[in-house]
Structure formats: C-alpha cells, structure tokens
Amino acid sequence: MAELLEALEARRARRAFDPRPVPDDARESLWRAVSVAPSHGNAQSVRLLAAQSEGARAALAAALSEGNRGWASAAPLLVALGALPAHERADAYGGERAIWSFHAGIAAANLMAQATALGLIAHPMAGFDEEAARRAFAAPPELRVLAVFAIGFPGAPETLPEDLRGRERRDRRRLPLDRIVAVDRWEARHGEPARGERA
Amino acid sequence: MAELLEALEARRARRAFDPRPVPDDARESLWRAVSVAPSHGNAQSVRLLAAQSEGARAALAAALSEGNRGWASAAPLLVALGALPAHERADAYGGERAIWSFHAGIAAANLMAQATALGLIAHPMAGFDEEAARRAFAAPPELRVLAVFAIGFPGAPETLPEDLRGRERRDRRRLPLDRIVAVDRWEARHGEPARGERA
Numbered sequence: 001m002a003e004l005l006e007a008l009e010a011r012r013a014r015r016a017f018d019p020r021p022v023p024d025d026a027r028e029s030l031w032r033a034v035s036v037a038p039s040h041g042n043a044q045s046v047r048l049l050a051a052q053s054e055g056a057r058a059a060l061a062a063a064l065s066e067g068n069r070g071w072a073s074a075a076p077l078l079v080a081l082g083a084l085p086a087h088e089r090a091d092a093y094g095g096e097r098a099i100w101s102f103h104a105g106i107a108a109a110n111l112m113a114q115a116t117a118l119g120l121i122a123h124p125m126a127g128f129d130e131e132a133a134r135r136a137f138a139a140p141p142e143l144r145v146l147a148v149f150a151i152g153f154p155g156a157p158e159t160l161p162e163d164l165r166g167r168e169r170r171d172r173r174r175l176p177l178d179r180i181v182a183v184d185r186w187e188a189r190h191g192e193p194a195r196g197e198r199a
Numbered sequence: 200m201a202e203l204l205e206a207l208e209a210r211r212a213r214r215a216f217d218p219r220p221v222p223d224d225a226r227e228s229l230w231r232a233v234s235v236a237p238s239h240g241n242a243q244s245v246r247l248l249a250a251q252s253e254g255a256r257a258a259l260a261a262a263l264s265e266g267n268r269g270w271a272s273a274a275p276l277l278v279a280l281g282a283l284p285a286h287e288r289a290d291a292y293g294g295e296r297a298i299w300s301f302h303a304g305i306a307a308a309n310l311m312a313q314a315t316a317l318g319l320i321a322h323p324m325a326g327f328d329e330e331a332a333r334r335a336f337a338a339p340p341e342l343r344v345l346a347v348f349a350i351g352f353p354g355a356p357e358t359l360p361e362d363l364r365g366r367e368r369r370d371r372r373r374l375p376l377d378r379i380v381a382v383d384r385w386e387a388r389h390g391e392p393a394r395g396e397r398a
Contacts, residue, residue: 004316005228007203008309009235029204031376036208037308040325042372044393048380056383087392091326098297099325102345105304109236110207112305113312117203126239126298127290139385146301173241177230181247184255186338193286194243 004113011116012172013123015071015164018155022077026118030151033114034081037107045087045100046107049080049137049145059136064148065127071164072125075150080133081108082145104146115151123150203312210315211371212322214270214363217354221276225317229350232313233280236306244286244299245306248279248336248344258335263347264326270363271324274349279332280307281344303345314350322349 027050034048051057060080061073072078083100108124115122124147133145157168175194182190226249233247250256259279260272271277282299307323314321323346332344356367374393381389 005232005313008232031380033204033207035373035376035379044374047389050380050382053383097345098300101297101300102304105301106308109305109308114204137381137385146296174234175243177234180234181230182336183249184252186336190246
C-alpha cells in the first residue's frame with residue numbers, strides 16, 4: 001500500500017469523460033467505500049443518491065450550477081452525497097461543529113480515493129441548488145446535500161469547450177506543508193489564506 | 200490499487216498503541232495526504248496541529264474527554280485537525296452547508312487512509328473541549344477544531360483496561376448498502392437511523 005499516497009496525489013477533478021458506463025461492480029465498490037467510512041458514535045448519517053433513470057439524471061443535472069451543467073452532463077454517472085443531521089449523536093460538539101458535514105466529507109474522500117484506485121474520475125461539485133437536488137430524488141428536507149459527483153472514466157480533453165480544456169492539464173497548486181501544519185504552536189503563517197495560490 | 204477498498208475496510212478505530220514513535224517519513228506522508236485533499240475553490244482551509252513537545256502534548260491530552268484521555272495518552276502522536284471557515288469562498292452554499300467541516304472531513308479521511316496504508320492506527324476523536332484544544336497550540340478562535348487523532352502503531356489489547364479490551368476485536372457494524380444508497384428515488388428506509396445497529 002505504499003502507492004496509496006500516489007493515488008491520493010493522482011486524483012484530479014477532471015471534466016472530460018469517456019462515454020462508456022461505470023461497470024456495476026465498480027459502482028458497488030464506490031458505495032462500499034462510503035459505507036465503511038467512520039462516524040462519531042457510528043451514526044452512519046451519510047446517504048448517496050444515484051441518478052440512474054433518465055428522469056432522475058436530467059433533474060439532478062438541472063440542479064447543477066450553469067458552470068457545471070455542461071461538462072458534468074456528459075458524465076455517465078451522477079451521484080449526490082448528503083447527510084441526515086438528526087441522526088447524529090445529540091452531544092454539544094456534534095451540533096456546534098456541524099459533524100454531519102464532517103462525516104459527509106469523510107465519506108466523500110473514501111469515494112474519491114476508491115474511484116481513483118479504479119481509474120475513474122469522481123469530480124465533486126459544490127455548485128448546485130440543494131432544494132432542486134433533493135427534489136430530483138423526492139428526498140426530504142432533513143437530508144442536507146453536500147456535494148454532487150460526476151463519475152466516469154477519463155475522456156479526451158478535446159471533447160471539452162475551449163475554456164475548460166486547459167484546466168484539464170493544469171498542475172495542482174497546494175500550500176507548502178509548513179503553512180498547513182503547526183508543530184506545537186500556531187504561527188501567523190498558518191492563518192494566511194490560500195487565495196493568492198489558488199489554481 | 201485493487202487493494203484500496205481492502206485498506207479502507209481494514210481501518211479500525213483501535214485504542215491499543217505500541218510505544219515506538221511514528222517515523223518522520225510516515226508523519227510527513229500523513230501531512231501530504233492532507234495537503235492533497237481537494238477543496239471547493241481550492242480554499243485549502245484545513246490545518247493540522249501536531250503536539251510534539253511534552254507541553255503541547257500534555258495540554259492536548261488534557262483537552263480530551265475523560266473517556267478518551269486514558270487510552271489516547273498512550274499514543275505516540277496526538278494531532279488536532281481544524282478548519283478556518285473564513286477562508287472558504289463566500290458563496291451561499293459554502294456558508295449554509297458548513298463546507299469548512301466538509302473539507303475537514305475529506306482531509307481527515309485522507310489522513311486515515313494513508314495511516315492505514317502505513318500500518319498505523321489513526322483513531323479520530325470528537326470528544327474533546329474545543330477551546331482547550333486551541334489553547335494547547337495558542338491557536339486563534341477562528342480555527343474550528345473538528346477532531347483529535349491518536350496515531351501510532353497497533354499495540355497489544357492486553358495493555359488496555361478491561362472495559363476497552365473487548366472493543367478492540369469487535370466487528371464493524373454497518374448499514375446494508377440499500378439503506379444508504381437511494382437509486383433514483385428516496386424511500387422510507389433511507390431515512391431510518393442506524394441507532395439500532397450501533398456498535
């Protein structure tokens with residue numbers, strides 16, 4: 001498993017998809033990666049909403065922001081990831097720290113790692129209308145939708161509109177480790193935002 | 200990378216630690232796994248606070264809940280994971296969805312996956328006093344601390360007090376996939392809490 005870090009580092013939020021469908025066993029292994037994600041008190045509050053029918057797919061795609069709708073509609077699989085805050089343990093830290101969102105993040109990372117291991121792209125999107133995403137599945141208002149994933153095998157960047165093509169090959173920009181890790185003591189540099197370094 | 204899912208499934212929140220320290224290169228690979236975690240708008244709002252000095256270590260251990268303090272104090276490495284909400288993109292969904300907590304969850308999962316790949320335990324704890332955890336590092340109030348990790352190589356369960364020993368070998372309990380995955384349509388079973396199935 002020395003190559004795990006390579007897989008985490010290899011993950012990229014690409015936008016060009018190959019049309020071939022995600023095989024059933026790959027799909028199931030993504031669900032399993034989510035299911036084994038840990039949660040405080042084993043609350044297991046995270047849910048996946050997979051758009052398989054044409055109707056659910058069109059409704060979920062329509063919930064996406066304009067900037068995402070175009071390229072993401074070409075992905076063979078669209079999946080929303082949500083959490084049920086009411087299922088969390090009723091202790092103070094759960095509520096104040098939005099632990100439902102933290103749990104959803106853990107599940108999302110497991111899904112992305114497993115997708116990368118299978119040679120798939122799982123591109124997470126925050127740009128969508130949450131109420132419309134729920135409506136696409138007739139999900140209740142107590143489900144908070146945190147992300148929509150466009151999933152599939154990588155395709156040719158040439159299939160993308162010109163403005164997105166260049167972004168496919170762009171290097172990842174990350175803060176140096178000493179800006180995100182404070183050893184023993186917080187320093188001013190740890191509070192500086194990444195904005196200047198944004199890709 | 201077919202074994203990634205096995206690694207995700209192999210992760211367990213064990214409590215018995217071996218005293219040998221976490222090697223420097225392993226430690227750095229945990230930081231790198233966090234650093235490559237994706238974030239909306241590449242905000243990179245997640246920070247790690249590693250307790251290396253005896254002072255920082257004692258202060259962070261003291262911030263833990265009573266139930267955690269005993270076993271976690273035996274871990275060779277204690278690390279707090281936090282996020283800076285003010286660094287997130289100022290769009291509506293970022294705020295409403297507590298995206299800082301979601302981002303922290305993604306980073307936490309990367310850290311846990313990388314730890315498992317290295318044969319390490321990285322046991323996440325939600326039971327701690329957030330203000331005391333910040334104080335251990337002189338971190339500012341704008342840092343939200345989401346989890347404290349006890350990290351180290353697995354040790355002998357016999358080193359634990361009797362009440363915790365049995366939990367080391369307990370099976371993982373997870374909801375069946377059809378309770379967490381809704382295909383095309385939300386059903387009543389997706390809204391049912393895991394409480395009855397809690398480990």
